[in-house]
Amino acid sequence: MLFPLSGNTKVTIPFFDKIVHGIVYFFFVVIWLLYVTKAYKEIKWAYWIVSLLLFIYGIIIEVLQGNFVANRTQDTWDIVANTAGILVGIVVFYKLKRLLFSKTEIPF
Numbered sequence: 001m002l003f004p005l006s007g008n009t010k011v012t013i014p015f016f017d018k019i020v021h022g023i024v025y026f027f028f029v030v031i032w033l034l035y036v037t038k039a040y041k042e043i044k045w046a047y048w049i050v051s052l053l054l055f056i057y058g059i060i061i062e063v064l065q066g067n068f069v070a071n072r073t074q075d076t077w078d079i080v081a082n083t084a085g086i087l088v089g090i091v092v093f094y095k096l097k098r099l100l101f102s103k104t105e106i107p108f
Contacts, residue, residue: 021078022085028054029089037097047094051086058082 013019029050036046043049058079066074 018077018081021081022088025054025058025082025085026089026092029086030093033090033093047090051090054086055083 032050032054033046036043036050040046062074062076062078065072
């Protein structure tokens with residue numbers, strides 16, 4: 001996110017920001033893979049393309065945040081958290097797809 005939700009928010013959960021980054025990118029991956037696998041059937045490179053695009057998007061957001069948004073800084077650990085969310089999302093999507101929809105099309 002480029003802008004904080006509110007200026008007075010104080011969360012005391014350790015690494016809460018990184019957890020949120022991971023969760024958001026987890027859902028980004030799952031949503032994009034659902035779309036790509038439904039729209040284009042099973043593309044062998046879909047996992048790589050979606051991962052790469054989201055990784056690049058995360059880096060761009062961090063650079064923009066660090067250079068063009070007041071009171072925000074660029075954080076390399078946010079990129080690490082984004083990448084972790086991407087990897088977990090891919091693994092979960094792949095496992096659930098094979099478990100739930102083996103040899104059938106995703107129903108939505």
